[in-house]
Amino acid sequence: MQERRASLRDVARSAGVSPQTASRVANGEPNVAPVVRERVLVAMKELQYRPNAAARAIRRGAFRTVGVVYHSLHSVGTHRSLEEISECAAAAGYATTLMPLSAPSVDAANGAFTRLGEMAVDVLIIIQPQPFGIDDGLHLPIGLPTVMLGPPTMDGVASIEFDHGAGAREAVEHLLDLGHATVHHIRGPVGAYSADSRSAQWAAVLREHGRPVPEVQQGDWSPASGYDAMRRILEAGEQPTAVFAANDQMALGAYRAIREAGLRIPEDVSVVGYDDIDEAAMFDPPLTTVIQDWALLGREAVALALEMERGGRPETVTLDTRLVVRQSAARPGAAAA
Known part of the structure; x- marks a missing residue:
């Protein structure tokens, strides 16, 4: 025995x-x-x-565990946010339980919520995949403080999101201020809130300035999709002078397509990305891009979740973005500064 x-x-x-x-x-x-x-x-x-941690948790009615639901670690934002969530939770004396989704669907999310409920967590953070499909079929754990990293979706659920529209506006206006007649756009997946917001703001800025709105080119966040989209732009006829890619990976693909066409960056084509990944400053030339502070997103998510656990009300938080100007964008036909 x-x-x-x-x-x-x-x-x-x-x-x-x-x-x-x-x-x-x-x-x-x-x-x-x-x-x-x-x-x-x-x-x-x-x-x-x-x-006996389980017995102690039952006695005090808390397990000191943060549950996190996410879809994929391939996303730069998801990876960085998860790192910060885990570190901040540990600093507050909480463990972190990760629950990946088998698919970005309501059924997969409901299954993840059930499994997390069985594991006993105190708060829930959802890193919203694309498309999440949040609707009446989504059954969040009853009474569990929940923070969504994404746009506001449901009553009683807190949300934290970057101001994607403001970031896109700053990127496009920067290119127009340099003297470009219009700006082409490589967008992210349809249905992704961030991609939809950036694309909508790109078109809105061009219309506000009375500029032509070129046909948007579809991407999927990957460098390969940026490469294919840039080739379609270059093959359409009139040579573009400026391109706004909805993330830095697609901007990297656009770099290759531009160079293969015998064109220079930024002398012939200016490129602006979005995210400011670690490698953005190492692009040749260094990439002008919109920075999102993923570490701040993770910290705010944990702070808001734990505040709700103590009885705080769910809030909607919008985080600022900022344009980082490097050498990938210049006046039409001008050499880099």
Whole structure:
């Protein structure tokens, strides 16, 4: 038979103290005399006592665990956000339970919520995939404070999102201010909130300035899709002078297509991306792009989730973006500065 694990009562008996005193030592409470604390710690070591975390969690009604639902780690934003969420949760004394979705669908999300409920988490953070398909069929765990990294979707659920429209506006206006007659656009997947917002703002800015709105080219966030989209733009007839790619990976693909066509960046074609990935400053030339602070997104998500756990109300938070000007954009026909 398996040997019975030592209990806190066994520790108390061995140390010659009350179970309440042994409990205070086990929980790190300060109101215990040093000599008594040392005696209890020695007994714990001799008996190989290990706290029963599940039982303690049930007693206090909390598991000190943050649950995170996400679809894919391939996204730069998801990867960076998860890193920060895990670090901030740990700093607050919480573990992190990750639950990947098998598909970006309501059924997959509901299954993930059920499994997280069985694992017992205190708060839930959802990194919204594309397209998430949030509707009446989505069944969030009842009574569980929930933060969505994405646009506001449901009553009672907090949300944190970047101001994608403002970032796109700054990118397009930067190119127009340089003197480009119009700006071509390589967009992200249809149905992705970030892609839809950036694309809508690109077109709105051009119309506000009375500029032609070229046919938008579809991408899927990958460098390969940026390459294909840029080739379609170049093969359409009139040579573009400026391109706004909805993320830096697609901008990288556009770089290759432009160079293969015998054109120079930015002398012949200016390129602006979005995200400011780590490699953006290493592009040749360094890429002008819109920065999103993914670490801040993760920190804000954990802070908001834990505040809701303490009784705070769900909030809608919008984070600022900022254009980082490098050498990939210049006046039409001009050499890089």
